Amino acid sequence: MNLQRGVLAAYQVLLRLYPPAFRRRFAPEMLELAAAAEPAEWPLIFGDTGVAIVRCWLEGSASTAVLAEPNAYVPVGEFRFDASRVMQGLVLSIAIIFGLTYASYRWPPPCPTTRQVVTRIVEGPASAAGVPAGHAGARERTPR
Amino acid sequence: MEVKDRPLSSAALHILVALSESDLHGYGIMQSVKRQSGGTFKLGPGTLYANLDRLLAGGLVGEIERRLRGGETRREYRLTPNGEQALRLEIRRLRQVVDVARTRLGKLDGRGA
Numbered sequence: 600m601n602l603q604r605g606v607l608a609a610y611q612v613l614l615r616l617y618p619p620a621f622r623r624r625f626a627p628e629m630l631e632l633a634a635a636a637e638p639a640e641w642p643l644i645f646g647d648t649g650v651a652i653v654r655c656w657l658e659g660s661a662s663t664a665v666l667a668e669p670n671a672y673v674p675v676g677e678f679r680f681d682a683s684r685v686m687q688g689l690v691l692s693i694a695i696i697f698g699l700t701y702a703s704y705r706w707p708p709p710c711p712t713t714r715q716v717v718t719r720i721v722e723g724p725a726s727a728a729g730v731p732a733g734h735a736g737a738r739e740r741t742p743r
Numbered sequence: 744m745e746v747k748d749r750p751l752s753s754a755a756l757h758i759l760v761a762l763s764e765s766d767l768h769g770y771g772i773m774q775s776v777k778r779q780s781g782g783t784f785k786l787g788p789g790t791l792y793a794n795l796d797r798l799l800a801g802g803l804v805g806e807i808e809r810r811l812r813g814g815e816t817r818r819e820y821r822l823t824p825n826g827e828q829a830l831r832l833e834i835r836r837l838r839q840v841v842d843v844a845r846t847r848l849g850k851l852d853g854r855g856a
Contacts, residue, residue, distance in 0.1 A: 625792040628769045628818065632788045635770055640785075647787025655793060 606641055607634055612690055613645065615683060616652045751833045754794045757784060759803065759830045762822040766807060769795075772820065795820060803829050 610633045614626045633644050751759065761767060761775035769791060776786045798804040803826035808816045822830070 621792075621796065625796070629788045629792060632770050632773065632791075643785060643787050644789075648789035651787070651789025651793045 603634075603638075610645065610648070612686065613648055613652070615687055616690065618655060621655060750836065751829065752794065753784070754786060754790050755798060755803075756830075756833055757786065758791070758794055758798065759822060759826055759833075762804060762820055763827070763830060766809075766819045766821045768809075768817055768819045798826065802826075 607630065611630060614622060614629060617626065629648070633641075636644055757776045757780065758772055760779060761772050764775065767775060769788070772795075773786050773788075773791060776784060795804060799806065799820075802823055805821045805823045807819050807821055809819050810816050
């Protein structure tokens with residue numbers, strides 16, 4: 600199935616955003632889980648994994664603390680570009696841009712309590728005495 | 744306070760309950776959690792492995808390699824004695840909460856009647 604293959608490829612890219620030690624230890628199993636999942640479970644899998652990645656970076660993982668990647672510490676000035684780092688940056692940038700675009704498109708949210716205020720002029724007895732109709736009588740503000 | 748003495752998150756509790764039945768691999772844990780909660784608690788892979796990572800580091804869960812018929816190996820997770828102790832402590836803690844809540848709700852019912 601092409602769709603499933605595409606979803607799994609996207610999931611594999613998502614898994615690359617995990618810290619390296621965590622990824623090495625658990626990513627193959629997570630991919631197996633995604634492969635065994637029903638299509639109806641894909642939103643849960645992607646959403647849950649996305650949140651878990653952010654939490655993993657913010658809170659740190661036990662694997663990250665115990666096992667550092669062999670080449671994790673590169674002396675300043677010797678940073679090397681490789682395809683996986685570029686891909687990580689690309690995916691993260693696209694996610695941020697999409698998020699910001701969506702937020703700006705949806706902001707401000709429609710306010711359900713806004714009511715239009717209509718001023719209704721009630722003709723009073725003064726109009727009969729020659730006062731212009733626009734200034735006569737009481738003004739009643741009616742929320743619609 | 745040791746890891747096993749800390750209150751468990753609901754995901755960690757469900758994982759330990761699942762492993763108290765038998766050794767399981769990741770997918771087995773997910774299915775077991777779904778079954779034991781009557782389908783109301785679905786554990787995603789991100790939450791599952793984040794919790795397993797902590798439980799492994801805390802020594803509450805161990806991992807074993809199981810050899811399958813075709814010669815392949817599969818990693819399974821097992822409840823350790825520390826994990827069993829943590830689960831018993833958590834159940835005792837939850838029972839206390841339930842007892843207090845039941846007593847207070849009973850009083851509220853009495854007041855309402």
